[in-house]
Amino acid sequence: MHHDPSPGELARRLNDLQYAAQRLTSQELFLAEQRASERRFTSIERDLEELQRRIDEELKSVVSRIEARERDRGANWRQSVYAGVIPAGLLLVSLLVQIWLSLNGTA
Numbered sequence: 001m002h003h004d005p006s007p008g009e010l011a012r013r014l015n016d017l018q019y020a021a022q023r024l025t026s027q028e029l030f031l032a033e034q035r036a037s038e039r040r041f042t043s044i045e046r047d048l049e050e051l052q053r054r055i056d057e058e059l060k061s062v063v064s065r066i067e068a069r070e071r072d073r074g075a076n077w078r079q080s081v082y083a084g085v086i087p088a089g090l091l092l093v094s095l096l097v098q099i100w101l102s103l104n105g106t107a
Contacts, residue, residue: 005013
């Protein structure tokens, strides 16, 4: 006696094979999507690192500009003292000395 599967058994096995093929296809699709997601995340991480580097550079640049302005502000104040107040003070002192000499010279 030859034991051949019945048509119902063949249909069930065929159904099982189709289900397994669908699962396999969906797993391949899932893996492909997961790889694409990993590539996107890797790209985003690289972009974030680049942005962080640029922000750090910009921050250093801004800090150095602020420090330079503070130094210049102090230098400008000193320059105004040296250029304006000291000569004016010397002029005033020389005028007072001349007035004192003229008053003391006539007495």
